[in-house]
Amino acid sequence: MDLDSDYTLDFIIPEGPTGPTGPIGITAIFYTNFENATSASYLTLIRTNVVPENFNIFAFTNNTIFLNEIGYYEISFSGRLKETGSTTSSSVIIKTEDNGVEENFITISLDNSQEIYFSQTKILKANSSVRLVIEFNKSSTSNGILENANLIIKKFPY
DSSP states (O other): OOOOOOOOOOOOOOOSOOOOOOOOSOSEEEEEEEOOBSSSEEOOEEEEEEESTTOOSEEEOSSOEEEOSSEEEEEEEEEEEEEOSSOOOOEEEEEEEETTEEEEEEEEEOTTOSEEEEEEEEEEEESSOEEEEEEEEOOTTOOEEEEEEEEEEEEOOO
16 A cells, blocks of 8 residues: 555635625623512513613613614523412513514413423514513412513624
8 A cells, every 4th residue: 555645735715805794792781680579560670781881772761671773682581480379370471562563572481380490582583673571470369479580682783
């Protein structure tokens, strides 16, 4: 067997202008946590941070968040949903309104459990300014509690 062979590496380096670089990273981040909820209502924001601070991509009141730019957002929601009675009908819903259309974007419910720790992430495509609220629901006989709820929203640069 002859291992002494000559090899030729033959390739062409492309010429021409360099194309655009694709999007890298994220444009901005919104973080908040909420007051614990024991009655059916919209959740109230208590500590909120926006990075970088000078962007107007996010606006908020005590229970409503606005995503002011068209584009893609990653929404991550976590917390603890607990029932101290016999009913397990408690749920928490992230509701979005885009171009006048309201949608239940994320729904977390106990579904016959007494307690769950949850974390869910979804991508939202905003076609206009989006209004976002988080609603805690339970029946009148429920002793449901929502605790340690946190929300992180990341705006992608495309």
